[in-house]
Amino acid sequence: SKWEYVKGFEQEETLLPSCWVVIRLDGHSFTRFAKDHEFEKPNDIQALALMDYAAQHVMKEFGDIRMAFGESDEMSFILNKASTLYGRRKSKLISLIVSCFTAHYVNSWSSFFPNKQLQHLPIFDGRAVCYPSERTLRDYLCWRQADTHINNQYNTCFWSLVHSGMTGAEAQDTLKHTQADFKNELLFSKFGINYAKLDPRLRKGSIIIRQPKRKAEGEQLEDLGKPMQLDAANHVPSTMPANLKGLEVLHEDIIQEHFWVSRPEMLR
Amino acid sequence: SKWEYVKGFEQEETLLPSCWVVIRLDGHSFTRFAKDHEFEKPNDIQALALMDYAAQHVMKEFGDIRMAFGESDEMSFILNKASTLYGRRKSKLISLIVSCFTAHYVNSWSSFFPNKQLQHLPIFDGRAVCYPSERTLRDYLCWRQADTHINNQYNTCFWSLVHSGMTGAEAQDTLKHTQADFKNELLFSKFGINYAKLDPRLRKGSIIIRQPKRKAEGEQLEDLGKPMQLDAANHVPSTMPANLKGLEVLHEDIIQEHFWVSRPEMLR
Amino acid sequence: SKWEYVKGFEQEETLLPSCWVVIRLDGHSFTRFAKDHEFEKPNDIQALALMDYAAQHVMKEFGDIRMAFGESDEMSFILNKASTLYGRRKSKLISLIVSCFTAHYVNSWSSFFPNKQLQHLPIFDGRAVCYPSERTLRDYLCWRQADTHINNQYNTCFWSLVHSGMTGAEAQDTLKHTQADFKNELLFSKFGINYAKLDPRLRKGSIIIRQPKRKAEGEQLEDLGKPMQLDAANHVPSTMPANLKGLEVLHEDIIQEHFWVSRPEMLR
Amino acid sequence: SKWEYVKGFEQEETLLPSCWVVIRLDGHSFTRFAKDHEFEKPNDIQALALMDYAAQHVMKEFGDIRMAFGESDEMSFILNKASTLYGRRKSKLISLIVSCFTAHYVNSWSSFFPNKQLQHLPIFDGRAVCYPSERTLRDYLCWRQADTHINNQYNTCFWSLVHSGMTGAEAQDTLKHTQADFKNELLFSKFGINYAKLDPRLRKGSIIIRQPKRKAEGEQLEDLGKPMQLDAANHVPSTMPANLKGLEVLHEDIIQEHFWVSRPEMLR
Numbered sequence A, B, C, D: 001s002k003w004e005y006v007k008g009f010e011q012e013e014t015l016l017p018s019c020w021v022v023i024r025l026d027g028h029s030f031t032r033f034a035k036d037h038e039f040e041k042p043n044d045i046q047a048l049a050l051m052d053y054a055a056q057h058v059m060k061e062f063g064d065i066r067m068a069f070g071e072s073d074e075m076s077f078i079l080n081k082a083s084t085l086y087g088r089r090k091s092k093l094i095s096l097i098v099s100c101f102t103a104h105y106v107n108s109w110s111s112f113f114p115n116k117q118l119q120h121l122p123i124f125d126g127r128a129v130c131y132p133s134e135r136t137l138r139d140y141l142c143w144r145q146a147d148t149h150i151n152n153q154y155n156t157c158f159w160s161l162v163h164s165g166m167t168g169a170e171a172q173d174t175l176k177h178t179q180a181d182f183k184n185e186l187l188f189s190k191f192g193i194n195y196a197k198l199d200p201r202l203r204k205g206s207i208i209i210r211q212p213k214r215k216a217e218g219e220q221l222e223d224l225g226k227p228m229q230l231d232a233a234n235h236v237p238s239t240m241p242a243n244l245k246g247l248e249v250l251h252e253d254i255i256q257e258h259f260w261v262s263r264p265e266m267l268r
């Protein structure tokens, strides 16, 4: 038609080839969403498990995603640096991944929170960031995992103080400008909490990876014998369909070398 | 932390100020989705109504959206040219709107299709396009509405032929290279269908606008007396919460002047 | 060759269609360049004339430039909003125009400054900015012309004070936080300068336009009779080749309506 | 001023951190420029030397450029991957480098071509491309050097045939679809030219590097003893100021490892 010229106003950006692409989603106004849905403080295990579950579905849908890292209301997906998915079109990738994640989060809400009605719907923002090297990508993941730790340590202290009778303002004051050591000590001496023993999900966040396939004939990888990851320990309702086989949720340290050394194929 | 430098790799694009912004969503692989959910052919009124309903929720959430236009599996949102929402950050706007739309589509599915289970989840892509002038914006809308007409006319012919016994290939052959006149004639003479009398939703698509507010004290706008738009005629289940008041769904011609002349505030 | 894949890393941006494009050049470190070449203070008429002369050559080379505006060490070129020059590729347009301007500035230096050797070479930065409407484009030009006025008024005061014996710091202090009225009064009462009578080039900057062609047969436009613009009054050495016919340098007000009303074809 | 809002329309793009940045310039319409200035065919040594000379000045001006590669009418500058020059703003970097190169090309024309007047001025386009890794950057350089070889081999054959009496069309036909071996054989058997013995500048292009500085006290690098590069052999007029000390022009193979192995600091 004579109006088709308007298509020419589309200016599609593509992501630089040969870079690792991070698509990071973050819950929109989840401070409010958490309050309205009475998320447990400081961490709601079911809420975190639902995030991971939605992320697994995204990884099932988009095979070029190598791994994901989640914490709080955010999820980072790492796209293979050689991926040519949708010609690396930025808007396409962001929108499809955000849409897929949102769809699953909403759709599975009632399975994870059978006794809570959605008061209003959750929505997520998204962005894409290129990392040119393994080093910068891993530093990105370090940044997020360090953030998980810092926030969780602070929040654990904060809510322990509040539950012990302080006001929010008092708890905030107590913690202002304190170091990690002080906080660990506080948790231990005052509340008997050994921080290092807390659920690793809270301290390390969630790493979602694909279970490696058999390497070669006859040679079965150890992992394959393992039971499905989405069991009760992962806080997934027992009625959940087990169609996410092969997508493992870990709560390990990814700052240090070990995780990467033992998975040389991850960033190849 | 020492890893924070990685935040510097984010390269956020902003949309040119003073341009009308179109955010267009389109269902991902809806050919497949329509088949799997047995959408009526060529048009499934419930499916279209669900699109409109989700769009209304998006407009409720984002006040800077002036109007929306929907057809088939797509929806275009027109952002006020003066909007500074999220600093006009492209990825933010696309992702939040896609996410909001998806959330409502999934959440309201069972209200619109009480007897159909979701077989797999719908996802939508999204893009943002700037139009520098009222003329180019209106040409954009003409382009979409003309597309609605062309597709619907073709599809109505195609499925009439198929329902009358032709194979798909035969129907395609019959319609190849034919003009609008021929198709109208075919529908009328062979199937007794007066194209101009078809449901305007199918011929014109859906225009969603905000009902104008009272102009000044004492002076009540005619529109205000009208009944809520989301009634049975709009194919919305009667149990739907009526909280979308003020968001009207029209199926009018927006190519010609009349629509715009009678709404001088729309693109101001 | 097998290395050709690297061409795929080029990410060319195009300028939004249907927008007026401003390509603005600015002399790199001209504070230094002006000092090293003993430019007259606050304004060196020859230096300004050389800027205009180089700009005329750029306009001769690139027919899609509608007009230019220059002041100090900067020059803005306005590209026709319908231009499709180089597919509106941003880097192409910026680089070619900057290169062309620089080439002519360097090449004509000795004609404008027959007695000054270039001590080091002048270089210019460049940028492209889109303006979606006639209003925003004209506001851009207002911004630049108002800047010309503000700077020139300040500089005229400053150097008058300095030439009358003040130190730079004292002159600065005297002028700090003063309004336009005060400055005009100062110039008049202290130095007998009627600001409004100063060379309009300094107060208004340079507007370079194409002389309109004959409108219709028999009807000759007045302008055509005029003598070439590049005469002594424009500070161009008499030996300059007169091949820039049709490119007129004006020093008029472009903030008010008159300039535009009398040239309805300029922004069409 | 009230018009300052227009500055908000500037949309500056920055180059992804931690990537090698190539700024490539290319002569605009040099087919024409070479003809008008009677460049020798297929290669004009003085023209190539002038390109290199201008590039050396650019490298002198912008310390973050690690090396340059030139051939024909083009020049690629490699910006240090850690460079934060001008905040890695794309338009700034392209425009300043193009401007600087053009200024020197024009300014030095008469030294390289004392007997040729400039008929019209040379202009150059420019672009910036990011390469995320040493591998992709080196592949870029391989691509350009392979191109140098392919073009030179073809052109040497072509012009030998033409000089021996063929028309251009006949020479083109003779060479169509032929391989490297055939062309080498042709040069040798028909024209007594041993391709491998041709001036390496023509076969390999020009690599411009910075001479490494002394590493540590007492330990003098071998290179430092070498004579200045800009001597007669480099076709630079003897009156040229020798202020480009430390910028070496090489014509070596950069496709193979040797060049890089012997300069481990180059891409660090």
Ligand SMILES: Nc1nc2c(ncn2[C@H]2C[C@H](O)[C@@H](COP(=O)(O)OP(=O)(O)OP(=O)(O)O)O2)c(=O)[nH]1
Pocket (backbone or CB within 6 Å): A026, A027, A028, A029, A030, A031, A032, A034, A039, A040, A041, A042, A043, A044, A045, A047, A048, A072, A073
């Ligand atoms: N109680 C509780 N709150 C949580 C949990 N996970 C996340 N949240 C809340 C805590 C934070 O206020 C918020 C996440 O921080 P953000 O920086 O993303 O802020 P928010 O989403 O409010 O705003 P945004 O739209 O992202 O800028 O979500 C949880 O498991 N339990």
Ligand SMILES: Nc1nc2c(ncn2[C@H]2C[C@H](O)[C@@H](COP(=O)(O)OP(=O)(O)OP(=O)(O)O)O2)c(=O)[nH]1
Pocket (backbone or CB within 6 Å): B026, B027, B028, B029, B030, B031, B032, B034, B039, B040, B041, B042, B043, B044, B045, B047, B048, B072, B073
């Ligand atoms: N039967 C039926 N199909 C519909 C209806 N609305 C949309 N569709 C189908 C028809 C088209 O095949 C498809 C929309 O066309 P698209 O060009 O968006 O293609 P599709 O979504 O398959 O691929 P895409 O991922 O958008 O490139 O959706 C409906 O009401 N009834």
Ligand SMILES: Nc1nc2c(ncn2[C@H]2C[C@H](O)[C@@H](COP(=O)(O)OP(=O)(O)OP(=O)(O)O)O2)c(=O)[nH]1
Pocket (backbone or CB within 6 Å): C026, C027, C028, C029, C030, C031, C032, C034, C039, C040, C041, C042, C043, C044, C045, C047, C048, C072, C073
């Ligand atoms: N004396 C004198 N100086 C002039 C004349 N025209 C321009 N300049 C000087 C005054 C300013 O210091 C400078 C222009 O200001 P800019 O803001 O462009 O600064 P500059 O070029 O130094 O730095 P930049 O690289 O553009 O950020 O050039 C002139 O006609 N006479």
Ligand SMILES: Nc1nc2c(ncn2[C@H]2C[C@H](O)[C@@H](COP(=O)(O)OP(=O)(O)OP(=O)(O)O)O2)c(=O)[nH]1
Pocket (backbone or CB within 6 Å): D026, D027, D028, D029, D030, D031, D032, D034, D039, D040, D041, D042, D043, D044, D045, D047, D048, D072, D073
């Ligand atoms: N005779 C002669 N010609 C040369 C020499 N160096 C470059 N040229 C000419 C040969 C080519 O026609 C041209 C370079 O090819 P390009 O692909 O850059 O084409 P051109 O500059 O004409 O167009 P462009 O504006 O870059 O698209 O310059 C030389 O040393 N001698």
Ligand SMILES: O=P(O)(O)OP(=O)(O)OP(=O)(O)O
Pocket (backbone or CB within 6 Å): A026
């Ligand atoms: O949302 P914040 O404050 O955690 O930080 P950010 O996500 O980098 O900010 P934005 O969402 O505005 O990009």
Ligand SMILES: O=P(O)(O)OP(=O)(O)OP(=O)(O)O
Pocket (backbone or CB within 6 Å): B026
């Ligand atoms: O999806 P199409 O084929 O209708 O056309 P498009 O949406 O412009 O194509 P794309 O989704 O690839 O941008």
Ligand SMILES: O=P(O)(O)OP(=O)(O)OP(=O)(O)O
Pocket (backbone or CB within 6 Å): C026
């Ligand atoms: O150069 P300035 O300070 O006049 O202002 P600017 O040109 O907008 O700044 P920049 O050259 O850094 O874009």
Ligand SMILES: O=P(O)(O)OP(=O)(O)OP(=O)(O)O
Pocket (backbone or CB within 6 Å): D026
């Ligand atoms: O100019 P060409 O044809 O050698 O190839 P290119 O430089 O990649 O093309 P363009 O100058 O149009 O970017």
Ligand SMILES: [Mg+2]
Pocket (backbone or CB within 6 Å): A026
């Ligand atoms: Mg955020």
Ligand SMILES: [Mg+2]
Pocket (backbone or CB within 6 Å): A026, A027, A028, A029, A030, A031, A073
């Ligand atoms: Mg959030």
Ligand SMILES: [Mg+2]
Pocket (backbone or CB within 6 Å): A026, A027, A072, A073, A074
């Ligand atoms: Mg968050």
Ligand SMILES: [Mg+2]
Pocket (backbone or CB within 6 Å): B026
């Ligand atoms: Mg599409």
Ligand SMILES: [Mg+2]
Pocket (backbone or CB within 6 Å): B026, B027, B028, B029, B030, B031, B073
């Ligand atoms: Mg679709």
Ligand SMILES: [Mg+2]
Pocket (backbone or CB within 6 Å): B026, B027, B072, B073, B074
């Ligand atoms: Mg569609």
Ligand SMILES: [Mg+2]
Pocket (backbone or CB within 6 Å): C026
């Ligand atoms: Mg500047």
Ligand SMILES: [Mg+2]
Pocket (backbone or CB within 6 Å): C026, C027, C028, C029, C030, C031, C073
């Ligand atoms: Mg300057």
